[in-house]
Amino acid sequence: xxxxxxxxxxxxxxxxxxLDEVADGVFAYVQPDGSWCVNNAGLLVSQGRAVLVxxxxxxxxxxxxxxxxxAQGRPVPSAVVNTHSHGDHTFGNFVxxxxxxxxxxxxxxxxxxxxxxxxxxxxxxxxxxxxxxxxQATYRSELTLHVGGLTAELIHLEVAHxxxxxxxxxxxxxxxxxxxxxxxxxxxxxxxxxxxxxLRAIARMRALDPAVVVxxxxxxxxxxxxxxxxxxxxxxxxxxxxxVGAGLTPLEVAQETDLGPFxxxxxxxxxxxxxxxxxxxxxxxxxxxxxxxxAVILEMGAVFKEMAVYRGSRPACHA
Numbered sequence: 001x002x003x004x005x006x007x008x009x010x011x012x013x014x015x016x017x018x019l020d021e022v023a024d025g026v027f028a029y030v031q032p033d034g035s036w037c038v039n040n041a042g043l044l045v046s047q048g049r050a051v052l053v054x055x056x057x058x059x060x061x062x063x064x065x066x067x068x069x070x071a072q073g074r075p076v077p078s079a080v081v082n083t084h085s086h087g088d089h090t091f092g093n094f095v096x097x098x099x100x101x102x103x104x105x106x107x108x109x110x111x112x113x114x115x116x117x118x119x120x121x122x123x124x125x126x127x128x129x130x131x132x133x134x135x136q137a138t139y140r141s142e143l144t145l146h147v148g149g150l151t152a153e154l155i156h157l158e159v160a161h162x163x164x165x166x167x168x169x170x171x172x173x174x175x176x177x178x179x180x181x182x183x184x185x186x187x188x189x190x191x192x193x194x195x196x197x198x199l200r201a202i203a204r205m206r207a208l209d210p211a212v213v214v215x216x217x218x219x220x221x222x223x224x225x226x227x228x229x230x231x232x233x234x235x236x237x238x239x240x241x242x243x244v245g246a247g248l249t250p251l252e253v254a255q256e257t258d259l260g261p262f263x264x265x266x267x268x269x270x271x272x273x274x275x276x277x278x279x280x281x282x283x284x285x286x287x288x289x290x291x292x293x294x295a296v297i298l299e300m301g302a303v304f305k306e307m308a309v310y311r312g313s314r315p316a317c318h319a
Contacts, residue, residue, distance in 0.1 A: 016064035017056075019043065019071070022212045022220055023173035025150055029065060031056065034186045034217035035266050037122070037319035039088045041065060042177045042214055044170060045074055046148025052077040052099065053152075053168050053177045054216075055092025057118070057319040059128025062092030079145060081154060082135060083166045083179030083216065085110035087118035088319065093133035102145065103135035104156050106164035111135070121304070122317035157181055157201035159194045161216075165201065169208055176210035184218030184225045187265040188232060191273035191303060195233050195240075195281055202230050218266075232262050236271075240278035250275035251306045269311040273303045 017031035017040075027043040034040070042053035052069060056062050070076060082090050082103040090111060093101055103111075111134055119127045145152040150172055157165040161180040168177040180189065181201050190198060206226050213225040243253035254271045262268070308314045 016061060017041070017068065019068040020220070022214065023170070023175050025148075026170055026173045026175045026212075028212075028214045028220050029068060030214075030218075030220060031061070033266060033318070034183065034219070035318050036315055037088045037118070037125070037317040039180075039217050040214055041089075042168065043069055043074075043077070044147045044150050044152055046150040048075055049148040050075045050077040051079045051081065051145055051147045051152055052096065053081045054083050054089040054179070055080060055096070057088040057091050057130075057317075058126065059092075059095075059130050060126065061319060062095040062128075062130070065092060066095045081145070081152065081166065081168055082107055082111075083168065083177065084162045084164050085114065086162070086180070087114075087116070087130075089179070089216070090132070091116075091118070091127075091130040094131045100137055101133060101135040102137045102139070102143065102154065104154075104164040104166050105138040105140055107166070108135045108138050110162070110164060122319075125317050125319050127319075155204070157197075157204065159197040160201040161188070161190060161193045161198065163193065165193070167201075167205055169210075171208075174209065174211035175214065176205060176208060176212070177214045178205060178216060178225075180216035181205075182213065182215045182225055182229045184213070184215035184221055184228075185265060186215075186217045187262070187267045187270040188229055188274065189267075189270050190233075190277045193277070195236055195274070195278045199230060199233050202226050202233075232265070235262070236274055236278045237282070240275060240282040243275065244279055244282045250279050251309065254310055267315065269307040269315055272306045272310050276303060 017029045019027050019029045022028045025046045029041040031038045037057045044051045056065050077099045080096050080099045080101045085107045143154040153169040155167045165179050165181050214220050215225055
């Protein structure tokens with residue numbers, strides 16, 4: 001793994017990411033520390049062609065991403081792939097006007113429905129002049145983009161982190177971009193998706209036999225990144241089973257639970273919304289259908305309040 005272009009903190013205090021070549025022609029753009037709104041992106045470059053996997057949350061971060069992508073004479077990406085609809089992975093689309101944006105068809109629908117709602121959750125963040133640029137090309141199951149001598153296989157993982165997650169698989173290099181279905185050193189976040197669905201998605205990604213896993217947030221690793229997320233999800237299911245049986249609420253279970261091996265994961269307060277999803281599944285609630293985003297926004301407002309109770313303060317977006 002060779003060192004790429006480090007983007008540190010400038011005089012204005014705006015942090016960027018580090019672009020590392022994780023395999024020949026395949027780069028990971030990692031933004032420390034991977035917490036709320038601080039995601040990863042990816043870049044494929046081959047034979048004068050380039051494709052970007054995800055963008056970032058704020059205008060300042062998006063412009064730093066563009067600078068890193070175009071450094072050392074690399075070509076302007078002709079395509080951007082959004083792994084799902086959430087603003088930390090899509091708000092920066094607007095700084096790549098030359099690119100066609102690809103995504104699952106539900107990603108486009110959710111982006112249109114939610115707009116810039118993320119900026120309302122954390123109004124204190126300096127978002128800049130971000131705007132919603134919807135995908136111009138959508139797919140339903142699988143789609144392959146050809147990038148010079150590389151291929152980017154877009155795989156819909158069904159309902160997992162969300163209803164519209166896309167994994168990007170580069171078979172020639174055995175590099176997997178998981179989007180937020182998997183996070184590395186960061187607590188998963190599932191209220192708009194499914195615990196059981198995420199486990200199915202991880203099994204599907206594991207079958208690809210990746211050598212390098214670029215998670216949606218956190219450090220780059222190998223298959224062990226899948227292992228940690230899978231273990232957390234199975235533990236979550238056990239907690240929900242016990243909590244429902246004892247007549248407890250998700251918040252009560254979270255407050256009584258020792259995080260054990262997962263205590264070191266960033267954003268531990270996500271156990272609360274994750275348990276809400278796991279409780280719903282334990283009670284047989286169907287999942288996987290298109291979501292009413294207006295209802296989700298209201299529900300998430302209540303869940304954020306419970307996360308604040310759990311951690312003793314409101315979750316902070318570090319974008």
